[in-house]
Amino acid sequence: MRTIDTLVEDIEALFQGExxxxxxxxxxxxxxxxxxxxxxxLKERKEPTKALRMSQIGKKDRQLWLQHRxxxxxxxxxxxxVKFLFxxxxxxxxxxxxxxxxxxxxxxxxxVEVNExxxxxxxDIDGVTVDVKSAASRSFxxxxxxxxxDEGQDPFGYMDQxxxxxxxxxxxxxxxxMDKQLGHIAVLQVPKHKMSNIxxxxxxxxxxxxxxxxxxxxxxxxxxxxxxxxxxxxxxxYCRFKKVCFPDLRTFIYSTGPRYLVQVERAPNVPExxx
Numbered sequence: 001m002r003t004i005d006t007l008v009e010d011i012e013a014l015f016q017g018e019x020x021x022x023x024x025x026x027x028x029x030x031x032x033x034x035x036x037x038x039x040x041x042l043k044e045r046k047e048p049t050k051a052l053r054m055s056q057i058g059k060k061d062r063q064l065w066l067q068h069r070x071x072x073x074x075x076x077x078x079x080x081x082v083k084f085l086f087x088x089x090x091x092x093x094x095x096x097x098x099x100x101x102x103x104x105x106x107x108x109x110x111x112v113e114v115n116e117x118x119x120x121x122x123x124d125i126d127g128v129t130v131d132v133k134s135a136a137s138r139s140f141x142x143x144x145x146x147x148x149x150d151e152g153q154d155p156f157g158y159m160d161q162x163x164x165x166x167x168x169x170x171x172x173x174x175x176x177x178m179d180k181q182l183g184h185i186a187v188l189q190v191p192k193h194k195m196s197n198i199x200x201x202x203x204x205x206x207x208x209x210x211x212x213x214x215x216x217x218x219x220x221x222x223x224x225x226x227x228x229x230x231x232x233x234x235x236x237x238y239c240r241f242k243k244v245c246f247p248d249l250r251t252f253i254y255s256t257g258p259r260y261l262v263q264v265e266r267a268p269n270v271p272e273x274x275x
Contacts (some may be wrong), residue, residue, distance in 0.1 A: 054119020058157015060218035112168035228265035
C-alpha cells in the first residue's frame with residue numbers, strides 16, 4: 001500500500017518512462033469537477049457572508065471583524081478572479097494525479113465542523129487529511145522547505161486551516177502544493193506539535209467578533225526599499241478592506257503588479273492608479 005511519503009515521486013513518475021493510461025473514471029470525474037469550477041467562477045459572485053467558515057479561521061482578527069459586519073469592501077478585479085480559477089483547476093489536477101499515481105484518495109469535499117464552525121476539506125490521501133494549494137514560486141518554497149511551519153511565516157493562515165480540518169477528522173494533516181509557475185510539487189506534513197489549537201481559536205473569534213471595538217491592524221506598514229516610502233505588508237495588500245484601514249492609500253502600477261503606499265516621501269516613477 002502506498003503512503004503519502006512517496007506521493008511527489010509517484011506523481012512525477014507518471015510523466016516519465018512508459019506511457020501511462022488514465023483510469024476512465026478518474027478522467028471523467030476530474031473533467032466534471034473542473035467544469036463545475038469554471039461554471040461557478042462565471043456565475044454572479046456573492047459577497048462573503050458574516051458566518052465564520054473553517055477556510056477563514058486563519059485570517060487575522062480585524063479582517064474577520066470587518067467581514068462579520070459586512071463592511072463595504074472593494075471587489076476583486078477580473079484578473080484576480082481568473083487567478084483564483086487557475087488555482088482551483090490546479091488543485092483538482094493534483095488530486096487527479098494522486099489517484100493516477102496509485103494513492104488512495106477519499107473524503108473529497110467532505111464537510112467538517114469544530115464548535116459550530118463548518119468547513120469543507122479537499123480530501124484525504126492515504127489516510128491523511130490534505131489541503132491542496134497552488135502558489136507562486138516564492139510562496140511555494142515555504143511548502144517545499146517546510147518554513148511555513150515556522151513562526152511568522154504563514155501570513156494567510158494556512159496552518160490554522162489545516163489544523164481545523166485535521167482536528168475535526170482526528171487525522172494527521174498535510175499540504176499538497178504546486179508551484180504554478182514552474183510545475184514543481186511538494187508535500188508538507190504537519191507535525192502534531194505544530195498544529196494550532198482550533199477550539200481555542202474559535203472561542204476567541206466568537207468573543208471578539210460581536211464587540212464594537214475594532215481589533216488592531218493585521219500588520220503594520222513596511223519600508224518600500226530605501227525610498228523613504230511606506231507600503232502595505234504583503235498580507236494587507238491582498239485584503240479587500242485595505243482602504244478601510246488606510247483611507248489615504250495610494251496605488252502605483254509596477255510591471256510586477258500594484259504597490260500600495262501609505263506614506264509617500266518620493267513618488268515612484270511609474271503610473272499611479274486614480275480611484
